Amino acid sequence: MRKSTERKRPKTNPAFAIVVDGETEVWYLRMLKRNEPKIRVTIKPEIPDKKSIKEQYNLVCDLSNKEFTKVFWIIDLDSVIKEDNETPKGKESPLKIFKKYRAELKANPNIVVIVNNPCLEFWFLLHFKKTSKYYGSCSSVEKELKNYLDKYEKTQKFFTKQDNDIYLKLKPKLQVAIENAKALGSYDEENSKKAMCEMELLFLSDELKKLFDPKP
Numbered sequence: 001m002r003k004s005t006e007r008k009r010p011k012t013n014p015a016f017a018i019v020v021d022g023e024t025e026v027w028y029l030r031m032l033k034r035n036e037p038k039i040r041v042t043i044k045p046e047i048p049d050k051k052s053i054k055e056q057y058n059l060v061c062d063l064s065n066k067e068f069t070k071v072f073w074i075i076d077l078d079s080v081i082k083e084d085n086e087t088p089k090g091k092e093s094p095l096k097i098f099k100k101y102r103a104e105l106k107a108n109p110n111i112v113v114i115v116n117n118p119c120l121e122f123w124f125l126l127h128f129k130k131t132s133k134y135y136g137s138c139s140s141v142e143k144e145l146k147n148y149l150d151k152y153e154k155t156q157k158f159f160t161k162q163d164n165d166i167y168l169k170l171k172p173k174l175q176v177a178i179e180n181a182k183a184l185g186s187y188d189e190e191n192s193k194k195a196m197c198e199m200e201l202l203f204l205s206d207e208l209k210k211l212f213d214p215k216p
Contacts, residue, residue, distance in 0.1 A: 014069035014207045015042035019060050021051045024120050025074055027159035031167035041069075041207050053080060053094045057101045064111055071111050072202055078118035078138055081192060099189050112205070115187040117196035121145055124166075126180040126197055127173035134195045174212065178203055 018029060026045040033043045046063065048055040056073065064071045075098070083094040105111045116122055119138035125131070128148040135141045146152045149169060159166040170177070181197040188194045203212040 013040045013042065015044070015067065016070050016072060016207070017044050017046055017063040017066070017068045018072040018074060018202075019046050019048070019056055019063065020074045021047065021056060021076060021079055022120075023047075023156070024154060024159070027156060028120065028166055031160060031165040035165070035167050035171065036211065038211055039208065044068075051079070053083065053098050053101065060105065060111060064108060069110070069207065070205065072114055073105070073111065074114045074116065074120070074199075074202075076116055076119040076138070077192065077196065078136075095192065102187075102189075112201050114198040114201050115196050116198065117187075117192070117194065120199075122195065123177060123181065123197050123199045124149070124170060127170045127177040130176075130180045130183065132184060132195050134193050136193075174203070178212065 018025070020026060020029075026047065029043055029045045033039060046059060048059045056075075060071055060073045080095055080098050087094055102113050102115075105113055118135050119141060121138055121141040122135065125141055125145050125148070129144075135144070142152065142154065152158065178200045181200045184194075184196055187196055187198065202208065
């Protein structure tokens, strides 16, 4: 198993590497950085060539040994469950592998694992609605989201439109989303059908909370 190690960080502006498994996360994170000029943090989304749990984990470990202040690993649990369901009998369960990786990475304070169940779009939905409903697929969340985001579509054009991108659409309700996400609690390893969103771990990280936490 690959090991991540703690390194002394240079005294420069903080830099975050964020490992994701899809373009939706990349577009959203880029728009976050584009629209928040006060963020003195380099945010670099990273997608591994192969998106299996093992490949994502390997990338997290590799990046943690480079000059990043923190490495975030954003997991869409529906992807893990899908991979788990497609795994032939006799092979180790990807869901069990993820749980093992997550437990191991907890020992490194420079790595933060963020679990969304089913997907990042649930985070978008929490900007408009406080809910603990479990959505079995990302498509079901997207369907609900369209009730609040007019003409929502999972395309780069929609997410990155100048002066009307996904982050700007959601920003007025960001504090609502953070509180709604916190209300759901932490990832429950024993319940893969628990609605979950841990995106507040990014926005309320030590490096960003002065901008996004309204509490003194």
